[in-house]
Amino acid sequence: MARFISRRVAYCLLSLFLLSLTIFLFVRVTGDPAALLVEPGASAADIAAIHHRFGLDRPLWVQYGLFMWSLAHGDLGQSFYYQTPVLDLYLSRLPNSLVLASAAMVFSLLIGIPSGILAAVRVGRFWDSAGKVFALLGLSLPSFWVGLVLILLFSVYLRWLPSSGAGTPLHLIMPAFALGWYFAAAHMRLTRSSMLEVLGSEYIKLARLKGLPESLVIAKHAFKNALIPVITLAGINLVIMVNVAVVVETVFAWPGIGRLLYEGITFRDFPVVQGVVLLAGAMIVIVNLAIDILYAVIDPRIRLER
Amino acid sequence: MSSGLKGREPYPAGGTSAIRRRDLLVAAGVGLTTVGLRPAVAASPDQLTWGVHVSLAPTWFEPAEASGIITPFMVLYALHDAMVKPMPDTALAPSLAESVNASEDGRTYEFVVREGARFHNGDPVTSADVKFSFERYRGIANALLKARVAAVDTPDARRVRFQLKEAWPDFLTFYATATGSGWVVPKAYLEKVGDDGFKKAPVGAGPYKFVSFTPGVELVLEAFDGYWRKKPAVKRLVFKVIPDEGTRLAALKLGEIDIAYSVRGELAEQLRKTPGLALKPAVVQAPFCLYFPDQWDEKSPWHDARVRKAASLAIDRKGTNEALTLGHSEITGNSIVPRGYDFYWQPPSPEYDPDKAKRLLAEAGFPRGFDAGFYFCDSSYANVGESVVDNLLGVGIRSKLRPIERAAFIKEFGEKKYKNIIQAGPGAFGNAATRIEAHLVKGGVFSYGSYPDIDTLYQQQAGEMDRARREALLFRIQELMVERTIYAPIWQLAFLNGIGSRVGEAGFGRIPLFPYTSPYEDITLKGT
Numbered sequence: 001m002a003r004f005i006s007r008r009v010a011y012c013l014l015s016l017f018l019l020s021l022t023i024f025l026f027v028r029v030t031g032d033p034a035a036l037l038v039e040p041g042a043s044a045a046d047i048a049a050i051h052h053r054f055g056l057d058r059p060l061w062v063q064y065g066l067f068m069w070s071l072a073h074g075d076l077g078q079s080f081y082y083q084t085p086v087l088d089l090y091l092s093r094l095p096n097s098l099v100l101a102s103a104a105m106v107f108s109l110l111i112g113i114p115s116g117i118l119a120a121v122r123v124g125r126f127w128d129s130a131g132k133v134f135a136l137l138g139l140s141l142p143s144f145w146v147g148l149v150l151i152l153l154f155s156v157y158l159r160w161l162p163s164s165g166a167g168t169p170l171h172l173i174m175p176a177f178a179l180g181w182y183f184a185a186a187h188m189r190l191t192r193s194s195m196l197e198v199l200g201s202e203y204i205k206l207a208r209l210k211g212l213p214e215s216l217v218i219a220k221h222a223f224k225n226a227l228i229p230v231i232t233l234a235g236i237n238l239v240i241m242v243n244v245a246v247v248v249e250t251v252f253a254w255p256g257i258g259r260l261l262y263e264g265i266t267f268r269d270f271p272v273v274q275g276v277v278l279l280a281g282a283m284i285v286i287v288n289l290a291i292d293i294l295y296a297v298i299d300p301r302i303r304l305e306r
Numbered sequence: 307m308s309s310g311l312k313g314r315e316p317y318p319a320g321g322t323s324a325i326r327r328r329d330l331l332v333a334a335g336v337g338l339t340t341v342g343l344r345p346a347v348a349a350s351p352d353q354l355t356w357g358v359h360v361s362l363a364p365t366w367f368e369p370a371e372a373s374g375i376i377t378p379f380m381v382l383y384a385l386h387d388a389m390v391k392p393m394p395d396t397a398l399a400p401s402l403a404e405s406v407n408a409s410e411d412g413r414t415y416e417f418v419v420r421e422g423a424r425f426h427n428g429d430p431v432t433s434a435d436v437k438f439s440f441e442r443y444r445g446i447a448n449a450l451l452k453a454r455v456a457a458v459d460t461p462d463a464r465r466v467r468f469q470l471k472e473a474w475p476d477f478l479t480f481y482a483t484a485t486g487s488g489w490v491v492p493k494a495y496l497e498k499v500g501d502d503g504f505k506k507a508p509v510g511a512g513p514y515k516f517v518s519f520t521p522g523v524e525l526v527l528e529a530f531d532g533y534w535r536k537k538p539a540v541k542r543l544v545f546k547v548i549p550d551e552g553t554r555l556a557a558l559k560l561g562e563i564d565i566a567y568s569v570r571g572e573l574a575e576q577l578r579k580t581p582g583l584a585l586k587p588a589v590v591q592a593p594f595c596l597y598f599p600d601q602w603d604e605k606s607p608w609h610d611a612r613v614r615k616a617a618s619l620a621i622d623r624k625g626t627n628e629a630l631t632l633g634h635s636e637i638t639g640n641s642i643v644p645r646g647y648d649f650y651w652q653p654p655s656p657e658y659d660p661d662k663a664k665r666l667l668a669e670a671g672f673p674r675g676f677d678a679g680f681y682f683c684d685s686s687y688a689n690v691g692e693s694v695v696d697n698l699l700g701v702g703i704r705s706k707l708r709p710i711e712r713a714a715f716i717k718e719f720g721e722k723k724y725k726n727i728i729q730a731g732p733g734a735f736g737n738a739a740t741r742i743e744a745h746l747v748k749g750g751v752f753s754y755g756s757y758p759d760i761d762t763l764y765q766q767q768a769g770e771m772d773r774a775r776r777e778a779l780l781f782r783i784q785e786l787m788v789e790r791t792i793y794a795p796i797w798q799l800a801f802l803n804g805i806g807s808r809v810g811e812a813g814f815g816r817i818p819l820f821p822y823t824s825p826y827e828d829i830t831l832k833g834t
Contacts, residue, residue: 035713038375038446045449082363082521083505089521144550151556163556164548253548255523262549263361263522268713 001296008292012285019281020071023274024064032056033080033268054080067274076278077271081263086275089260094242096166097256100179100249101241103172107180108187109234113227115184116191120199120226121218131188138185143178147251150174164253175252179245183237190233194226235287243280352541354809354831356823357554357563361522361547367508368501372445372486376590376733380822384527384543386510387534388489389417389436389466390482393825394816397648398482401535402431402490402511412473412771415481419464423534425492426515433460438493440468447485473771476739479648484735513538513827523547538827539810558583558804565812565823566804571689574632574802582807586814587634587800590821592733594690594796595641596621597745600725601792602755607678608726611790612670617727618656618794619663620701626693627797634800641793642732642745643784646818649738649777651784656795663701675702683729684716685709690796691729698727720751731799738780739767746787760786808832 034050051057055066070077076086119131154174155163162171198204199222207217245258253259257276264272358380365371366378369386390406393399400406403417423431437458443451454474459467470477481488495509508516513535514527525545529538546563548554555573558566559580569577569585578585598614600606607613623637638645639653667675678698683691688709695707705727710718719728730752732745747764748756760783767779787793801821805812810830813823823829 031711031713032717035717046446049444049448081361081365083365083502084521092520148550148552151553156556156559159560163560163562164550164553165546165562251550251553253546253550253553255520259549260522267361 004296005293008289012289015285016278016282020068020274020278021064023277024067025060027268027270027273028060030265030268033270036268037080071278076275079264079269079272081267081269081272086271089272090257090275090279093255093257093260096254097242097245097249097258099172100175100245100254100256101238103176104180104183104241104245105234105238107176108182108184108237111180112184112187113191113230116188116230117195117218117223117226119188119192120195121214123196128192131192135185135188138181138188141181143182143247144251146181147174147178147248150178151251166254166256171252171254175245175248175254178252179241179248183241186237187230187234191226191230194229195222198222198226232291235291236284239280239283239287243276243283350542351831353544354540354542354565354829355544355546355563357548357557357566358545359549359551359554359568361549362519362525362545364505364519364521367505367510367516367519369439369486369489369491370443370445372443372489376735376821378486379820381525381545382486382489382512383822383824384512384514384826385508385516386489386491386512387423388482389419390478390488392483392817392820394828397646397818398478402436406478408478412475413470415468415470415477417466417468419466420534421464423511424532425495425511426509426530426532427492427495428532429492429494431490431492431511432463433466434463435490435493436460436466438496439490440487442491442496443485443487445486447480448487451480451485451487473769475771475773475776476737479737479740484740513825514543517542533827535825536827539830543826555804558806561806561808564806564809567801567822569802569804571630574804577802577804578632584805584809585632586803586805586812587631588803588815588821589634589636589645589798589800589819590733591644591647591735591798591819592731593638593641593644593798594687594729594731596694596794596796597728597730597752597754598726598792598794599722599728599754607670607672607676610670612666613672614791614794616663616666616670616701617698617703618791619659619666620697620703621656621694621794621796622658622697623656623795623797624658626690626697629693630689631797631800631802634802635797636800637795637797639788639795640784640798641787641795642730642741643738644798644819647737647741649780651738651781653784653788653795660697660701667702672702675704678703678705679726680708680724681705681727681729682708682710682715682719682724684712684731686712687729687731694729694796722754729796730793738784739764742780742783746783746792757786757790757792 033054033056034047037050038046048057055063067077074087076090078084079086079089082089115131115134119128122128151163151174154161161174165171204217204222207221243257244261245256246262248254249256249258250262260272261276263269264276360377362381366381367385369382372378372382387402389401389403390398391401393401402420402423404420405418407416408414417436419431419433419436425431437460440458454470454477455468456471457469459469461467468477490511491504492509496504499507513530513533515530517526517528519525524547527543529541531537548557548563551569551573554563554566555569555577557563558577574585577583596617598608600608601614603609627633627635627637636645637656639656640650643650645652667673681691681695688707691707691709695705698705718724719730732741732752734740734744742764744751746753746756746760748761750756763779763783767776770776770779803814808831810832811828813825813829816828817824
């Protein structure tokens with residue numbers, strides 16, 4: 001088991017190293033941040049001064065080395081735009097993102113799982129078709145459009161909800177719905193397919209042959225097993241919701257990490273983009289590691305695999 | 307840093323407040339019980355709230371880091387004050403300076419600090435603060451300023467004397483408008499808290515003092531009763547960042563904010579039609595124009611001045627203005643120098659005459675028009691480009707719109723990478739001379755070529771201390787630019803904003819060419 005865990009940890013560290021290298025190079029391909037910090041017509045000396053201030057005049061490998069050195073010391077660097085440590089910015093936005101992601105996740109599970117079950121047990125009938133339409137809309141409607149329609153309806157016309165910002169439960173409703181719908185659709189589809197697979201298995205047939213009521217077969221025997229992949233996906237989705245709800249957070253002016261990432265990209269704020277992507281990557285890697293270890297504990301065959 | 311809002315705020319802003327489990331349960335249940343909720347309208351009687359289109363940054367609290375873009379001045383005008391700065395009455399209005407005197411040889415400028423001017427912490431503004439602020443300035447044109455200023459002397463607590471190495475007629479333009487070097491910060495406080503501490507808790511001499519800031523989210527300011535010019539009428543200002551313009555408009559309609567920056571096109575039309583709201587355009591220092599970088603290439607159709615003139619005649623400026631900025635942009639005819647800049651020359655009104663354009667093209671040997679290749683533009687203003695490309699096509703000039711992401715566009719434009727047609731929109735601070743330097747003369751940042759007579763005139767004006775003679779030279783350069791259609795003018799851009807029903811004086815357009823609400827001490831709520 002120890003060998004299995006250490007191998008997995010090594011893979012995780014390698015993944016994070018590759019991610020750090022990729023994002024470090026990728027942000028630099030997007031262009032020169034100095035161009036966004038000065039007015040058109042700025043002299044070469046002014047641009048050079050900005051490069052020097054941010055260390056962008058150094059060779060790339062030196063910049064990367066300094067970045068990794070800082071990272072090893074828990075320092076994600078200083079934002080070019082905000083002139084504030086990236087970690088402070090990230091942590092100041094994290095509570096808002098956690099609240100939004102949690103609410104969106106609750107919504108997506110409350111909608112996605114029951115509708116997925118319903119679609120699976122009524123396969124090919126009205127509820128299945130309705131579920132497919134729901135999933136199709138959730139996955140295909142752009143979040144910014146959903147967001148603006150919600151604002152128009154619930155804020156401008158009905159005047160029930162605040163249009164933007166954060167701070168009260170009322171602020172949370174529309175962004176959570178806009179963010180949760182997409183994931184509800186994904187959860188619904190996975191629940192449906194997982195349920196269909198489980199419902200076709202031998203032990204379910206046996207349970208039915210034994211004369212158990214259909215509700216019991218579904219609730220007790222099928223649902224529990226079908227839920228495992230959904231929960232796994234939900235865990236990963238939660239990390240995604242926390243870190244990359246870029247569009248929803250921007251439309252609703254929700255002060256979370258997604259908006260921070262948007263600002264980082266907009267202003268070519270390399271340290272912010274690097275920091276947010278790395279922390280999101282680290283979260284996904286850690287969640288995956290935990291799942292791997294959990295699987296290995298449950299199923300010894302997994303840890304014996306080479 | 308956290309939000310410091312007080313008072314009646316139905317949706318306390320700032321993203322850092324904790325949401326409790328009970329709140330989450332309420333949120334979950336609210337979808338079922340939304341009927342009967344109170345309308346989302348908010349207004350504190352002594353507060354004005356802005357919906358800002360860009361992310362607020364702490365560097366904007368720091369005049370020493372003014373990067374040359376106009377946006378930070380949105381905050382600087384509230385928090386800080388300058389020795390001399392643009393104000394409603396004049397472009398170079400003495401503010402913290404009571405008086406400014408230039409020596410006859412143009413090499414010495416003496417400022418007298420206003421008596422009674424104080425910083426927010428109660429310290430008096432002194433000549434030492436002025437000198438300190440200039441010397442620590444590290445923003446745009448810093449190298450240029452420091453290279454030309456030989457010394458800054460402070461003979462007494464109220465007098466500051468700038469000694470220049472040689473006569474520089476644009477010294478005040480750079481000190482007071484084109485840079486942040488004339489904005490004064492408190493020396494003693496800065497030395498005590500350091501640069502980082504200053505950004506976290508800035509102290510200035512402006513009409514509003516700092517209360518709280520959440521980076522990228524919200525800035526709260528409070529009136530400084532000791533401001534020398536007058537006591538601000540509104541007690542508290544809140545700047546909320548709302549990146550999406552549709553959301554900003556919704557927030558304005560709901561009364562969640564009182565002033566919304568940057569609402570364009572159809573949304574602006576909607577704003578104009580909404581009862582209780584008012585559209586507030588502000589014409590800014592960005593004239594838009596077409597540049598023909600191939601005009602120095604004899605093989606190019608653009609080498610022929612008649613072709614360039616035809617392109618100019620093809621542009622329906624009025625129609626485009628109505629469609630995109632609701633008619634609020636100014637059609638000045640000057641392609642690179644905005645109306646309101648020092649030494650601005652007013653050209654004849656540009657014509658829109660497609661038939662004449664076709665005749666000119668035929669005379670130039672292009673009776674069926676020609677393929678003009680790419681039309682390069684900043685993607686933020688691709689809507690202007692779409693319209694102009696369509697106009698050009700109407701007379702037979704067939705071009706393809708090529709919108710480029712803003713930063714890349716500016717960079718590649720400056721690196722002389724483009725051909726055919728470039729849609730330019732110069733927005734730098736300065737005066738006519740600084741614009742001409744960048745866009746018309748040899749070696750200019752955005753000049754793809756030059757004309758020897760213009761270069762000579764430019765050199766002559768650079769050392770000319772006699773204002774009348776300098777003005778004549780700069781006027782002549784602008785006249786030649788129009789005669790030769792080096793550029794084809796489009797318009798001077800209007801920045802469209804909206805205000806709600808509670809706002810009395812918003813301050814839009816009071817400071818010429820400034821896109822934001824100012825001076826803040828003049829802004830009022832209705833009934834105050």
